[in-house]
Amino acid sequence: xxxxxxxxxxxxxxxxxxxxxxxxxxxxxxxxxxxxxxxxxxxxxxxxxxxxxxxxxxxxxxxxxxxxxxxxxxxxxxxxxxxxxxxxxxxxxxxxxxxxxxxxxxxxxxxxxxxxxxxxxxxxxxxxxxxxxxxxxxxxxxxxxxxxxxxxxxxxxxxxxxxxxxxxxxxxxxxxxxxxxxxxxxxxxxxxxxxxxxxxxxxxxxxxxxxxxxxxxxxxxxxxxxxxx
Numbered sequence: 001x002x003x004x005x006x007x008x009x010x011x012x013x014x015x016x017x018x019x020x021x022x023x024x025x026x027x028x029x030x031x032x033x034x035x036x037x038x039x040x041x042x043x044x045x046x047x048x049x050x051x052x053x054x055x056x057x058x059x060x061x062x063x064x065x066x067x068x069x070x071x072x073x074x075x076x077x078x079x080x081x082x083x084x085x086x087x088x089x090x091x092x093x094x095x096x097x098x099x100x101x102x103x104x105x106x107x108x109x110x111x112x113x114x115x116x117x118x119x120x121x122x123x124x125x126x127x128x129x130x131x132x133x134x135x136x137x138x139x140x141x142x143x144x145x146x147x148x149x150x151x152x153x154x155x156x157x158x159x160x161x162x163x164x165x166x167x168x169x170x171x172x173x174x175x176x177x178x179x180x181x182x183x184x185x186x187x188x189x190x191x192x193x194x195x196x197x198x199x200x201x202x203x204x205x206x207x208x209x210x211x212x213x214x215x216x217x218x219x220x221x222x223x224x225x226x227x228x229x
Contacts, residue, residue, distance in 0.1 A: 007036060007040065010036060010039070010048060011032055011036055014028075014031075014032040014035060014036070014048060014051055015028050015029065015032050017051055017055060018031060018032065018051070018054065018055065018058070021055045021058050021059060022058050022059065023058050023085070027064075027084065027085055027088045030087060030088050030091055031054065031085060031087045031088065034087050034091075034119050034120070034123055035047050035048055035050060035051065035119075036048075037123060038119070038120050038123065043120060044183075044187055045181055045182075045183025045184045045186070045187050046117075046119055046120045046181075046183050049183065049186070049187060049190075050117060050119075050183070053116065053117070054085065054116055054117070057085070057115045057116035058085070058115075061083055061115045061116075062083050063083065064082055064083045064084045064085075064115075065082035065083060065084075066082050067079055067080065067081055067082050067084060067088075067089060067092050068080040068082060069096075074100075074103070074104050075100050075101075075103075075104035075105070075106050075107055075108060076100065076107070076108040076109065076110075077096050077100065077107075077108075077109050077110075078109075078110050078111070078112075079092065079093055079096070079109060079110065079111040079112070080111075080112065080113050081111055081112060081113045081114030081115075082113065083113060083114070083115055084114055084115065085114065085115055085116050086114040086115060086116045086117050086118040086119070087116070087117065087118060087119045088114075089111045089114040089118070090111070090114075090118040090119065090124055090137075090139075091124065092111075093109040093110075093111050093124075094109075094124040094125075094127055094128055094135070094137070095127075096109050097109040097128065097135070098127075098128055098131045098133060101133050102131075102133075118139045120159075120161075120174060121137045121138070121139065121159045121160065121161030121174050122161045122163070122172045122173075122174030124137055124161070125137050125161040125162065125163035125170075125172055125174070126163055126170050126172050128163055129163035129164060129165040129166075129170030129171070129172065130165070130170060131165075132165050133165065134162075134163065134164050134165070135161070135162065135163040136160075136161070136162050136163075137160070137161045138158065138159070138160045138161075139158065139159055140156050140158050141156030141157050141158060141159075142156055143155060143156060144156060144157060144178070144182075145157065145177065145178050146201070151201060155177060156177075157176040157177055157178045157181055157182060158176070158177045159174065159175065159176045159177075159181075160174075160175060160177070161173060161174040161175075179198075179199055180199050185199070185200070
């Protein structure tokens with residue numbers, strides 16, 4: 001049976017889950033704000049559904065340290081994430097990119113050595129556009145998608161987002177290179193919905209029309225890219 005909770009209740013539950021499992025309060029607030037924003041915007045695949053996996057990554061990762069500016073020029077920075085959560089490092093990267101761009105007309109920021117998801121790219125590029133700048137953000141992920149016509153996974157879902165400031169509200173494009181994200185697939189399976197043909201490939205490369213309850217039950221990868229460049 002489904003039950004409803006308020007945004008405030010969901011926020012408090014998320015914060016409690018993160019802090020109780022070892023995350024500092026500052027990082028917990030950053031992550032919670034991101035997840036609640038996605039949830040209320042209708043992106044449940046990148047919302048509170050992610051909390052258990054984030055908690056697992058907290059438990060399994062090494063002790064986090066400060067985010068370090070490892071290499072810096074007047075218009076670029078390489079961030080060493082210090083084993084902090086990807087959502088925290090991504091936000092720091094967006095903030096630094098804005099500062100660099102405002103002082104040098106362009107800001108390029110890269111980050112590594114972070115833990116877990118970097119979330120919805122559009123969340124960060126929207127903030128860049130709100131600062132009056134054009135934002136482009138990309139992230140890589142483990143291989144799960146074959147080239148067009150292939151069967152072996154070569155690419156990640158590798159999300160990309162582009163944002164442009166405008167008079168009323170920013171124009172934000174945010175997409176994965178697969179037809180479905182992992183989160184969309186997992187939510188569909190959790191809800192017992194049927195996965196359309198062509199979204200998932202079996203080990204032999206055959207497109208599957210399946211209904212799964214657990215992502216671990218079969219070996220598969222996401223099938224179709226939006227475009228082949």
